[in-house]
Amino acid sequence: MTTAILETSAIDHIIASEKYRLETFSSLLNFPLITRRQLALAGFIYREPLCLCPQCGVSIDLKSLNDNHTYPSNYFRLSHRKKLSHLGKRCAFLLCESGTNIDDLHPPFSYQVEETVEWDDAEQPEFRDYAKRVETFNAWPYLQREEKTFVTPSSMAIHGFYFSGFNDGVTCFYCGNTLVGWSEAICDTNEHIVRLEHARFFPCRFITFKAGAKFIADAGYFHIVSDEERRSRNPMTSETITSSNKPQTIDECLSTFDKWPSDAPISAKDLAQTGFYYLGEELRVKCYMCDLEVDDWHHGMTAYGTHKRRKADCEIIQAIASSITGDFQCVNEKWRLQTLDGLSLNTDNDQYLWRELAACGFYRFRNTNNIRCAYCPVTIEPKTDSSVMSQHRALAKRLKRSSHIDCVIVRAQCPTNVPIPDREAFPEYPEYKSVFERIKTFEPYKARHTVKDNFIRERAEAGFLLDTPKLMRCFQCGNSLPIMEKKMEKNYPQYNIEKLHAHFYPTCEWVKEILGAKYVRQVFLDRSKLNETEYQRVYAAQLSAASNGTSLGSFSSVTTTSNNSENTPPIDFNISDYSGESDNEGYETVATPFRAHYMDRIPSVPSIPISPLTTSPEPSQTIAAQSCVDLIPNDIHGQFTSPILENRTNPFKPPSPESQSSTVYMTSPDASPVDPRVSLAYESNRLDSFRRYNRESFAGISIEELAYAGFYLNAEGNTIKCPWCTVELTEHRVENI
Known part of the structure; x- marks a missing residue:
């Protein structure tokens, strides 16, 4: 199993799109189209020479794949989960978290009836049939309960679950995620409790089809899954070959910190997230993956930074580094906080200041000391004499009013x-x-x-x-x-x-x-x-x-x-x-x-x-x-629209002849809950759109100045556009202004 750090200048911010991920494999013509499509559907992108998941950092060795072999439809998704189990951590993509996938390699649900919907990328395709899922509940522990309940084998099967054990655990045939601990739900009076539990824990494509996008959005907004609930009801699994008494997952690491000193200079959660478990003595912790021991914690140190400096080749650290190389998740406060981890701000409590910066929209740009706002051009050098938001407001006021900031x-x-x-x-x-x-x-x-x-x-x-x-x-x-x-x-x-x-x-x-x-x-x-x-x-x-x-x-x-x-x-x-x-x-x-x-x-x-x-x-x-x-637009049906992708092409290059002639159905991602246009909120990405065409200027104006002013170069390379308004200018029109 390998993990890798992405060394390119930036991860493309539209990697949530299945179609875009497929296009990253367009140069690998030695592999059949079906193999490349399966890799894209399993969450992987190709950045020469790496094939990796940008959410969790695990990678697949393409050299180990047979060019002429046709792999099962679930092969790469199962490989993804198995490699992740080896690390003992979670992947946002496999959990189907909001913003991690745009379903644009399948026809829209609105064009299909239930009998015609294909679940060709299901993780457990042998349970696609409803009747087969129902049969698995013959040994379900709650089967003999006499009181009325809405958690029935029929309801479970309708919403994609089959009984997989352990205890009362059920697994979704499509996304492959397991949910345990149904004792409270059994007594719930909500007739849609099974649908709700599936939607809020794993809002996958199948439950979205069954419940509708509005139900999924409501479940995620009003019924947030806490970290504690996630650990107890969606436990991690580990598939390490050697047996050991030490923890094998992040959750197991966290459980060892029950007696962690309350006045410790670093939190137990931060340590566990980077693979450390508590040895029970003073401040001694050890990584379950690389066996690094650390006991000299003091204020200003961070779990990730310390682990990376002392054992950079640890698979846990490499996976974390791979997933935070780019800024495509800038709208996610948790991701912004991860980028700030390890940054010294010369205060008595850097960790608190990181959390405040992330809450106020700031993130660390590509492991530099540059702290940027995800929603405006403000950069900040935070001070401790006032709140971060008041500093943010003061800096925003200094921007030129003509920029409409x-x-x-x-x-x-x-x-x-x-x-x-x-x-x-x-x-x-x-x-x-x-x-x-x-x-x-x-x-x-x-x-x-x-x-x-x-x-x-x-x-x-x-x-x-x-x-x-x-x-x-x-x-x-x-x-x-x-x-x-x-x-x-x-x-x-x-x-x-x-x-x-x-x-x-x-x-x-x-x-x-x-x-x-x-x-x-x-x-x-x-x-x-x-x-x-x-x-x-x-x-x-x-x-x-x-x-x-x-x-x-x-x-x-x-x-x-x-x-x-x-x-x-x-x-x-x-x-x-x-x-x-x-x-x-x-x-x-x-x-x-x-x-x-x-x-x-x-x-x-x-x-x-x-x-x-x-x-x-x-x-x-x-x-x-x-x-x-800065607005995510809706179409007339109340669905989110993705302006960058709505022309059905990669925004930075024309589609290859092969992709144009392919019989694989590629449709508009209008039903996506993600707006890939967020990538162009960043000056560096707008600058990259010019560099892809080896442009140093446009109509006599430097590309740096144009990118700073909010422009990017379109797919044809002949027009500059603003991502959020209707301004489009050719070189001739720019020269005339």
């Missing part, structure tokens, strides 16, 4: 962020965590205005403190709302202050605390519906302008204010206080983000040179069509 994670409007469950909160103003401290800040306002005590308390309980005579600010997310009661009541009569907080700043952690995750999700649902209406209106306006010969520059005057009914007042979902107080009660509106599809989606606009006089809107106008927004 308004970091979505700073203004708590970032639905794409995947936070670590049950972690500590990192308020922007920690000194005001107490509601009584927040109430005190309103005393000057109360002295100047006649208000009821309840007026002040409602705002304090909603998380706000008085910041300026006109503004109040949330202690958690740091964003502001005007305090004037009459204006707020007039514009938003149906909302109390807590709900206003939620509708303006939905991902604020205090909002989630007081209103619950379900209400927050409804906010985003309302936003998506509004965005659909606005997109259709702007779309029609652009087509009308195009037919009348209007220049592209004039599109910037098209507003995105919704057509509101008489009973529903407008809600501006984007409030920013980046520029300080304004005449509009201390905040200014920015463009409402409509659905950001590429120009390929609509008829092309006549190629008219853009005049500088037409590209600058009036101050009173809202910028819309030319404003970039």
Whole structure:
């Protein structure tokens, strides 16, 4: 078994796409197409000379494969799991975690009926038949229970499970994952309990087909699986050849730390994640894979960094290093935290600062000392005299306003962020965590205005403190709302202050605390519906302008204010206080983000040179069509759309003749829960799109300057585009600007 560290400049960020992973094998023509397809479906990519899983780091030796042999459909997926079992760790891809796979090598479910759906990449294909799965439950321990339950052999089999043991363990025939500990679920009154348990632990393609994408999304959002629950109900397995008394998996390592000193300078969880188990004496730990012993832990040391420095060839370390080489998982807070592990920040508690940086959107860029925001161009050198989010906000304000930067994670409007469950909160103003401290800040306002005590308390309980005579600010997310009661009541009569907080700043952690995750999700649902209406209106306006010969520059005057009914007042979902107080009660509106599809989606606009006089809107106008927004768009069916892949080609190169003539069905990934466009949020990846064509300049402008300005080079190599708006420029048009 081998693991490897990827040495290329960056891992491609669209590796979640099955189609893209298949294309990475296009140079290996000595292998039949079916073998390359099986490798892609099993989660592997090819980066010469390595074939590896970018999620867990395990690799397959291609030299050991027979060019002329046809392997079973589940061969490489079983190999993947077996190699992972040797390491005693988990793989996000095999667990079917959100964001790890785009199912675009199969026809969309909407085009098929159940009888025609193929499960050709199932891990246990012998159990594809429902009747055969039901038969396995003849020895199930709960079979003879007399009380009514929704956890029945029939229900288990319908949702893909067969009885595999040990004890009450069942395994999904498609994804191959095992779930144990059904005693509580047996007594559950939820008739969909089996479907729910499958969906939240392993949201694989089969359960997605059975339950629907909305059910899967709800299960993952409202029923998060904790680390403890994962360990107890989805235990790791180890297939080491030699028997030993030492732990064989990460979970077994963690169980040895029951008596780990509470004042130790490093956490037991961090040690276990890198393969260490506790020897029971002082601070002595040992790696179960390479037998490295460490007992000299002190503040500032990290488990991964220490292990890597002292035993870099350990298979555990190599696997971890392989999975954190690129920044394709930047929206995942857990991944951002992994990239920061081992970085010395010269503080008394680097680990706490790493967690705060990751929670505020920052990650470490390619093992350098460069700490970047995943959602805006800000880089940071964190200080300990103020919260990371307040530093983030201050740095964002320094960016040129003309760049339309308004970091979505700073203004708590970032639905794409995947936070670590049950972690500590990192308020922007920690000194005001107490509601009584927040109430005190309103005393000057109360002295100047006649208000009821309840007026002040409602705002304090909603998380706000008085910041300026006109503004109040949330202690958690740091964003502001005007305090004037009459204006707020007039514009938003149906909302109390807590709900206003939620509708303006939905991902604020205090909002989630007081209103619950379900209400927050409804906010985003309302936003998506509004965005659909606005997109259709702007779309029609652009087509009308195009037919009348209007220049592209004039599109910037098209507003995105919704057509509101008489009973529903407008809600501006984007409030920013980046520029300080304004005449509009201390905040200014920015463009409402409509659905950001590429120009390929609509008829092309006549190629008219853009005049500088037409590209600058009036101050009173809202910028819309030319404003970039960091938003995952939805199609008309409420599904996520992947703009980069929707032309069904690799965005960086034309498809090979073989792939064009292949009979393998490759379809649009519109049903994917992942937006591969996130890759182009990074300047380095935009720069790579030029370098793939050996370009050093475009229309006389250096590629570094273009990449910094947000442009990447399209697949044909003749047009630069912005990933989030409709701007497309040829060299001729750039020269004319």
